[in-house]
Amino acid sequence: MIAASDSELVARCRAGEAAAWDALVDRYARYVHAIVTRVYRLPPDDAEDVFQEVFARVFERLDTLRDGDALRPWIAQLARRCSVDALRRSGREVPVAEPPEDGDEGLARLDEAMSVRAALDGLSPECGEILDRFFCRDESYRTIGAELDLPSGTIASRIARCLGRLRDALEPGRKPAATASGG
Amino acid sequence: MDDTVTPEERLAELLRALPAPPSGWVEAAKQLPAARRELATLWERIEHDELLRAKAIADLEALLRAEGVEPTPTVVAHLRTRLEE
Numbered sequence: 594m595i596a597a598s599d600s601e602l603v604a605r606c607r608a609g610e611a612a613a614w615d616a617l618v619d620r621y622a623r624y625v626h627a628i629v630t631r632v633y634r635l636p637p638d639d640a641e642d643v644f645q646e647v648f649a650r651v652f653e654r655l656d657t658l659r660d661g662d663a664l665r666p667w668i669a670q671l672a673r674r675c676s677v678d679a680l681r682r683s684g685r686e687v688p689v690a691e692p693p694e695d696g697d698e699g700l701a702r703l704d705e706a707m708s709v710r711a712a713l714d715g716l717s718p719e720c721g722e723i724l725d726r727f728f729c730r731d732e733s734y735r736t737i738g739a740e741l742d743l744p745s746g747t748i749a750s751r752i753a754r755c756l757g758r759l760r761d762a763l764e765p766g767r768k769p770a771a772t773a774s775g776g
Numbered sequence: 777m778d779d780t781v782t783p784e785e786r787l788a789e790l791l792r793a794l795p796a797p798p799s800g801w802v803e804a805a806k807q808l809p810a811a812r813r814e815l816a817t818l819w820e821r822i823e824h825d826e827l828l829r830a831k832a833i834a835d836l837e838a839l840l841r842a843e844g845v846e847p848t849p850t851v852v853a854h855l856r857t858r859l860e861e
Contacts, residue, residue, distance in 0.1 A: 611809060618805045626797035641801055642849045648805040649850045652812065706793040713791070728791035756784040763787075 596620075596714055600661025607655060617664075618648060623710065624665070625672050627703050633676035639683065643675045650675070665707065669700055712762040720755035727752050804848075815851065818843055819858060832859060 597605070597616065605613030625647050629640045650671050658667055713721050723741065726732040727748075738745035781789075796802075818840075822829050831839045836855060840847040 614809055615806050618802060622797050622802045622805065623794040626801070627794050631793070641798075644797065644801050645804060645808075645848060646850050648808055649854070652808045702790070702793060706790040709787060709790040710794055724791060725796075728788050729795050731795075753784070756787055759787055760783055 596711070598662070599664040603655060603658060603661035603664055614652070617651070621651075621665075621668055624703060624707055625668065627706070628669065628672040628700065629676050632700065632703070633673075633680065635676060635679055639679045643672070643679050646675045647672045665704070669704075673700075709759070709763065712759055715762055716755065716758055720751075720758055723748070723751055724755050724759065811845070811851070814845060815854065818845065819855065822859075829859075 597613075599620075602613050602617050602620070606617055622644075625644055626640075629635050629643045629647075630637075635643055647668065651668060658664065713724060716724075719741075723737060726737050726740070727734075732740075734745045734748040737743070737748050743751070822832050828839070832855065836852055836859070837847040840851065840855075845851060
C-alpha cells in the first residue's frame with residue numbers, strides 16, 4: 594500500500610475529510626511526542642498540553658501552509674515554539690531552545706527516524722507489528738510471542754529478518770534480505 | 777555514525793527514537809475537528825446570549841464543563857482570546 598504524501602494529506606484535510614485528519618495525526622503523533630518529551634524534556638502534564646496545542650495549531654493554520662510537502666518542518670517548528678513557550682510559562686530554563694542539528698535527541702535524528710518509520714509502514718503488517726512491539730513498545734519476546742501466537746524462540750529471527758527488509762526498503766539498490774516466510 | 781554499529785542496530789535505534797504517545801493523547805488530537813465545531817456552536821450562543829457571555833467571563837472552565845466540553849488549556853485559551861477581542 595502506498596501511503597498518501599504529506600501534500601495529499603494536507604489537501605484532503607483542507608477539504609474537510611475527517612479520515613485525512615486522523616491519518617495526519619497518526620503520521621505525526623510520534624514525531625510531536627518525541628520533540629516535546631525527548632528534545633525539550635517537558636514533564637508529562639506539560640507534554641500532553643503542548644502535544645494538543647501543536648495539533649490544535651496545525652488544524653487551525655493548515656490553510657496558511659503554502660507547500661504541503663513542507664508539513665514536517667512546519668510541524669517541527671510549531672512543536673518547538675509551543676515547547677519553548679511552555680518552558681517559559683513554567684519558569685524553567687529553556688535547556689535547548691535551538692536543539693542541536695545532530696544531537697542524540699535532536700530534530701535531525703527524529704527526521705531520520707520518521708523516514709525509517711515511513712519505510713516501516715510500507716512493510717508487511719506482520720513485520721511492522723513485530724518491529725514496533727519490540728523496539729517501540731519494548732515488549733519481550735515472550736509477550737510478543739503470546740500476543741501474536743508465535744513460538745517465542747522464533748521472535749529473534751523474525752525481528753532480524755524484518756530489520757533486513759526494512760534496510761532493503763531504505764536502500765533500494767542493496768541486495769535484498771532473505772525472503773524466508775513469516776513476515 | 778559509529779563504525780561499530782551495524783546498519784540494523786542503527787535502524788533499531790531510530791525505531792526506538794519514536795515511541796508511541798499515550799493513545800488518549802492521539803485520540804484527543806483526532807477529536808479536534810469535532811471539538812472545534814462544538815466550540816464554534818458554543819461561541820455562537822455566547823455571542824447572542826448576554827447571560828451566557830457573563831457566565832463565560834465569570835468562570836469559563838465551569839461553563840465549559842456544564843456544556844460538556846473538556847476545559848483543556850488549548851480550549852480555554854482559544855475562548856478567552858475571543859472573549860477579550
